[in-house]
Amino acid sequence: MSQLGKRMHELIKPLSWLLGKWRGEVGKGKYPTITDFTYVEELEFVHVGQPNIQFSAYSWHPETNKPLHREVGFIRRKPDSDKIAFIIAHNLGVCEIEEGTFTESEIKVESQSLGRLTFGSDPATKKVCRHFKSDGDTLEQILYMETVNTPMTEHLRITYKKTWIIKMWIEKLTVVVVCLGCCIHGQRDRIDIKNDLTIDQVILGAMGGTNRAAASMTLPDPNRTLAELDMVLTKKQYDSMYGNSTRTKRKAVSDETVYWTRGQVPYKFAPNHFSAYEQWMLKVAMREWEKFTCVRFHEARQSDSNYVYFQDGLGCNSQLGMVGGMQILNLDKGGCRFKGLYLHEIAHALGVVHEHQRPIRDNYITILYQNVEPSMKIWFQKYNPAAIKSHNVDYELSSVMHYGVKAFSGNQQQTIRAKDQTRESEIGRVYAKELSFTDIEIVNRMYNCVKETSECDGVTCAGKGYLDQNCNCICPDGSQECTSGTTRDTSVSNNARTDRENWMCYIWSRQGECQRNPGYMNSNCAKACAQEKKNTQGQSGLCENTYDDATCDKWKNEVGDCRVAENFMKKNCRKTCGYCNDFTANRTPPQTQCMNAHNNDTACEVWARKGECIVNDRWMPLNCRKACFTCPFDEQTVNTVKPSGSTTPTRRPMTTRPPTRPPVITTQPTTRKPVEDCVNRYPDKDCDVWARYKHCTINPTFMEANCMRSCKVCQDNDGGVGVTKNPVLNNCKDTWTSPEMCPIWAEHQHCVINPGFMLKRCAKSCRRCTTGLRQAAEQVVQENTENSARTLIGTLSSLSLMLLLLFIIV
Ligand SMILES: [Zn+2]
The missing domain is CATH 3.40.390.10 (Collagenase (Catalytic Domain))
Structure with missing residues (x-):
């Protein structure tokens, strides 16, 4: 399926410059017996750890998008030599073996044997030569052909560029x-x-x-x-x-x-x-x-x-x-x-x-x-x-x-x-x-958030500092030391040296990193953490929020900030989070009777600080009630027994994947099934759901093997391998004043980028005449995603997910 995650075979290494996806926009075709033509072509060279390279070439008409020539095959190398062979099957009904030599930037091969259908069209091809030449991110291919009527003549010439998303x-x-x-x-x-x-x-x-x-x-x-x-x-x-x-x-x-x-x-x-x-x-x-x-x-x-x-x-x-x-x-x-x-x-x-x-x-x-x-x-x-x-x-x-x-x-x-x-x-x-x-x-x-000194009891900020919405100086290093009358705090050794490092420390400390990640923060951002701690201590007076109540409520309810950014909230949303009277306890009144149902209080605390009370809002508030501050009022004052078995955890937090995700397994590439046998191996209901959640893209190996119908990856009626397309209605037209532009725009993905215009005026080229606008846009987006990023992003996501899962498990 892809080279990702596979160790490259030693034999293939000298050919690694060829690997990846290449795209040529302006291919030129000519031959004495036909009119000159142009074409777009994509090449892909893939290895799966075996001593060969799989390749495919798809070309199409640059304006009508009509599929043209297609070929698939393998490249093999003779060990300890510069000899190379292409084994190729063409959609025109020809298969051939081409042999030749390679260097670190060139391949020259010519056909050694050519197989032809008994009912193939004339004139028969006698010989093919091709020449690949690479220069960094470009690749040129020239193909010469000889038929029974015409001597060896240049037929195709194209320069490809590496589709560098893949490389990147x-x-x-x-x-x-x-x-x-x-x-x-x-x-x-x-x-x-x-x-x-x-x-x-x-x-x-x-x-x-x-x-x-x-x-x-x-x-x-x-x-x-x-x-x-x-x-x-x-x-x-x-x-x-x-x-x-x-x-x-x-x-x-x-x-x-x-x-x-x-x-x-x-x-x-x-x-x-x-x-x-x-x-x-x-x-x-x-x-x-x-x-x-x-x-x-x-x-x-x-x-x-x-x-x-x-x-x-x-x-x-x-x-x-x-x-x-x-x-x-x-x-x-x-x-x-x-x-x-x-x-x-x-x-x-x-x-x-x-x-x-x-x-x-x-x-x-x-x-x-x-x-x-x-x-x-x-x-x-x-x-x-x-x-x-x-x-x-x-x-x-x-x-x-x-x-x-x-x-x-x-x-x-x-x-x-x-x-x-x-x-x-x-x-x-x-x-x-x-x-x-x-x-x-x-x-x-x-947005005119900056306050004037006159609005803030005469407070001024030195240097580049200015007064924020709450009349606090925002200083370039994140401290409050640019505020008039403040002296620089030298009591804490400051490992962050520049203003920008100090600024980052200040941002992180406000995000709760001093509590969440003390090891790193105390050694790199000691000053910011000390300042934050100082801010939360010794506060007295009115039980008021610094920010408006609605904003504090929102941070508490939508982001879980009373836990996620605890110290910041202790200073700025003390009323909302209930921190007014006792800054040393987690909460006021002290929740001595409030217990987590989950048996690991530390884990509950860690999860709460990472926002799990919100992200995992079914499991956490129930099982980590103390950590999420979700104990019922009576539990805060009345003795209760810790909940028993019935509420023990059913799910660990941080598994944010939907439960319907199919297993991430990598198998050998699967062959696609013909149309008449185009069935899902898993229940249709499940496959359809997975497909809707784009698992055909995210996890193509599994999905194409087991949900081929839902992923629409069955054989075309004409025998080519590809994605089945929706039929185009006969009365379907491009109505834009220059209809010839529609197929070009469509080719350049404007049906996706700009569906509002395209689906209305270039309906035919977007192949969307039968469905409503919204549905159509969704379909195009989905199809596009599947076509373009399928292999690569898919594999990447699967791998990343696996690793992510590993992190979670560890
Ligand atoms: Zn931008």
Whole structure:
């Protein structure tokens, strides 16, 4: 199925440059007996640990998408030599053995034997020669052919590019796994990761690689543009940010109408698109923005006509600011589910643009244009200064809005170089991402959250510090030492040295890491933890929340912050969490009678601090009642007997997978069953559910062997192997004024990217004439996901899941 997880056979190693998926957009075909033609082709070379390489080649018409030539086969190498053989079956009814030699970048083979059908069409092919030549991420193939009528003549010529999503994911597999681990193990792993993916790489991966992303940049909908990989801009926004005429300058995106009214952002989750854990994590990301700014998120009510709609769509992208009505924020299941990315996309929804395109960027970074993919150069253009309000906020390399150092690279080389080389490693990392001082400042200034000294009893903040919504100074190092009249606290040895390190410590301490991860935090962030502890002690006076009551209630109920970020809440939401009188006990009144039903109190505590009371909201509040603060009132004061057997745990927390997930087993690749025998081996009911949850993509080996009907992977009627398609109705038409564009857009995935336009005006090319718009969009998305990312992401997910499970078990 894939090379992932398989040890490469020694014999194959010298050919490893060939492995992976290649795509050629402009193949040229000619032959004396036919008219010249063009074609698109994908090649895939895969090894499964055996001394051979499996390969497949699929070509199709660039405009009509009509499938053309197909071939499948194996490559074998003669041991201890440069001899190589291709064993090939063609869909035209020919099979052949080609032999020749290879080097570290070239293969030359010619046919030694050719098998033909007795009823094959004429003229018969006599001989075929092919020549592969690789140059890093490109691969050229030239094929010559001789028939009984025509001597050896060039027939096909094409240059492929590596579909680098695959390469990237393979390279980064270890890191992804490590990072999944850090969700479990806490901060220590997160900060130690040096080689993780950047935000742009994650987004590009979810979009299916550079080519597709490039194609997506010109949406046929004249009113929308997908800019910079992940910002969907209205025409007005695009013109003002990228246009340079004086006329458009005036219609600036800095126009405050794109900001959410009174900083209130309603949102909805698409039903079943996010697991409980993912929803929780998204809310945690929103809470991060709320904690440091005056922006507030709430689940959309009937009366909210403008809201953000989180869904599992193609790519990771958001509209910029509030655009009116329901606005989609796509977080692809296939690669966008990370907190760092949530912070980033939510910021776009708030109206924040990318850091590396700010007009002042040239003082901080250099763009290496020679390495930028030509079609992507536009996305390094600096924004029109008139269109962007910078609010005099400093440029920040560690901003959550900064793309990585290889963003939009056409050759895998660096495209962004930091002027301050010592800080280059801070750029763009997505997993380790937390909000920077400037990210918070820009939103605070955009939404008028910054208070004046006169509103705060004369408090002033030195240097870059400013007054937040609660009249506290936000200082660049996260301390409160820029507040007027405060002296620097030198009583605690401070291991974090720079302002930015101190800032990160401060963010983490507010997230509860000092309690959750004391080993790491005490040695690296001692000062931040000491400050936090001091804040929670010796408080007296009124039992009031620092933040408004509704916000504190929300953090308590939606995110579980009374446990997850306990010390932060002790200071800021003391009333809501019931911490007013006794800061040393867990809660007031002391819960001496309140007991966890689960027999391991420590485990309950650990789970509660990780948010399990919310994520695992059936099991935890019942079995870890003390840890989740869910004891009934009478239990808090009256002696009760610890609940017995009936409430002992039935499920350990942190298994956030749906119970219907099929087992993750890897077997040898399965052969696909012919149509008449296209049945599921598991009950249809189960297979259909699994397929609906995209397990055909996530776990293709199992699913294609056991749920082939539900995954639609049976043989076509014409004998080709492929996914069965819905029939196209005869009266189905592309109604757009230039219908010839429809198949091209469809090929470039616009049925998925821009279904609103495409399904209406290019219904035929999107093959969606029979179903409703919404259903159609879902189908296209699903089909697309299955086709594009099936093997790779599938395997990756399975592997990651297994490892994740291992972490949990350990
Ligand atoms: Zn972005």
